[in-house]
Amino acid sequence: xxxxxxxxxxxxxxxxxxxxxxxxxxxxxxxxxxxxxxxxxxxxxxxxxxxxxxxxxxxxxxxxxxxxxxxxxxxxxxxxxxxxxxxxxxxxxxxxxxxxxxxxxxxxxxxxxxxxxxxxxxxxxxxxxxxxxxxxxxxxxxxxxxxxxxxxxxx
Numbered sequence: 001x002x003x004x005x006x007x008x009x010x011x012x013x014x015x016x017x018x019x020x021x022x023x024x025x026x027x028x029x030x031x032x033x034x035x036x037x038x039x040x041x042x043x044x045x046x047x048x049x050x051x052x053x054x055x056x057x058x059x060x061x062x063x064x065x066x067x068x069x070x071x072x073x074x075x076x077x078x079x080x081x082x083x084x085x086x087x088x089x090x091x092x093x094x095x096x097x098x099x100x101x102x103x104x105x106x107x108x109x110x111x112x113x114x115x116x117x118x119x120x121x122x123x124x125x126x127x128x129x130x131x132x133x134x135x136x137x138x139x140x141x142x143x144x145x146x147x148x149x150x151x152x153x154x155x
Contacts, residue, residue, distance in 0.1 A: 004039065004062070007037065007038060007039050007062075008036070008037070008038040008039070008100050008101075008150065008153050008154075009038060009039045009040075009041050009064070009098060009099045009100050010033050010038050010039070010040060010041065010099060010100065010101050010102070010103060010146070010149050010150070011040075011041040011042060011095050011096060011098070011099035011101070011102040011103070011114070011118075012026060012029055012030060012033070012040055012041075012042050012048065012049065012052035012102075012103050012105065013042065013043065013048070013049075013092075013095065013096075013102060013103070013104050013105070013107060013110075013111050013114040013115070014026060014047065014048025014049065014052075014104060014105035014106045014107045014111055014130070015047050015048055015105075015106045015107045015108050015110075015111060016045055016046050016047035016048070016049070016108075016110075017047055018047050018048050018105070018106040018107075019106070021129075022047075022048060022051075022105050022106035022129065023047070023048070023051045024051075025105050025106075025128055025129070025142050026047075026048040026049075026051035026052040026055070026105045026106075027051040027052065027054060027055040028055060028142035028143075029052055029055065029103055029105060029128070029142045029145060029146060030051065030052035030053060030054065030055025030056035030057075030058075030059075030061070030063075031055040031056065031058065031059045032055075032142055032143060032146040033052075033055075033056055033061060033103075033146055033149075034055070034056040034057075034058075034059035034060060034061025034062075035059055035061075036146065036150055038061075038100075038150065039061070039062045039063070039064060040052055040053060040056040040061060040062070040063045040064070041063075041064045041066065041095060041098050041099045042063065042064075042065055042066070042079075042095065043065065043066060043067070043068070043091065043092070043095055043110075044065020044066060044067040044074070044075040044076060044079050044082055044083075045065075045067070045068075045074070045075070045076060046076060048105045048106055048107070049065070049076065050076040050078060052105075053065065053076055053078035053079055054076075054078045056078070057078045057080070062080050062081070063078055063079050063080045063081070064079070064080070064081045064083065064098065065079035065081070065082045065083065066083045066085060066091050066094045066095045066098065067082055067083060067084050067085060067091065068085065068086075068087060068088045068089065068091045069084060069085075069086065069088075070084050070086045071084055072084045089110055089113065092110060092113045092114045092117060093117045095114060096114055096117040096118045096121065096123060097117075097121065099118075099123065100123070100124075100153050101123060101124040101125070101126065101149040101150070101153060102114065102115070102118045102123055102124070102125045102126070102149070103125075103126045103127075103128065103139075103145050103146070103149050104125060104126070104127045104128065104130040104131070104136070105128045105129070105130060105145075106128075106129055106130055107130050107131065111130060111131065112131050112133075115127070115130070115131055115133055115136060116133075119133070119135045119136070124137065124148075124149060124151075124152075125137065126138075126139050126145045126148045126149045127139065127145075128140075128141075128142070128145050
């Protein structure tokens with residue numbers, strides 16, 4: 001296995017209470033990221049984060065969950081490496097800073113903050129049915145989102 005420090009890391013961000021379509025999309029995004037050999041980074045909890053984590057793990061991928069609370073036990077069951085921060089929503093900046101690119105699926109204000117952090121720090125942000133923000137590259141499918149996120153990145 002490739003040294004984790006040299007592997008591409010893609011953050012998957014999105015709502016904790018999404019609809020079925022967003023969950024299905026996040027599951028497929030996680031699968032495709034794992035198939036590419038990249039690491040999934042997420043907020044480690046439920047909703048889009050859990051669906052992407054599950055998709056990645058089902059494909060043998062690695063998932064890092066950067067949690068808002070104090071306990072690694074709060075991570076969804078698909079997270080391999082839970083990182084407890086005790087920072088609440090402030091942890092959103094850590095999710096973004098630990099990724100080479102970001103894919104936003106659905107989402108509410110927490111997702112919007114992660115999109116903003118990503119753009120502030122010059123990261124590529126790809127959006128699937130998420131906030132309409134200047135600088136976000138819009139994708140129509142999970143396949144397109146992962147392809148766009150990986151474009152130009154090398155490990």
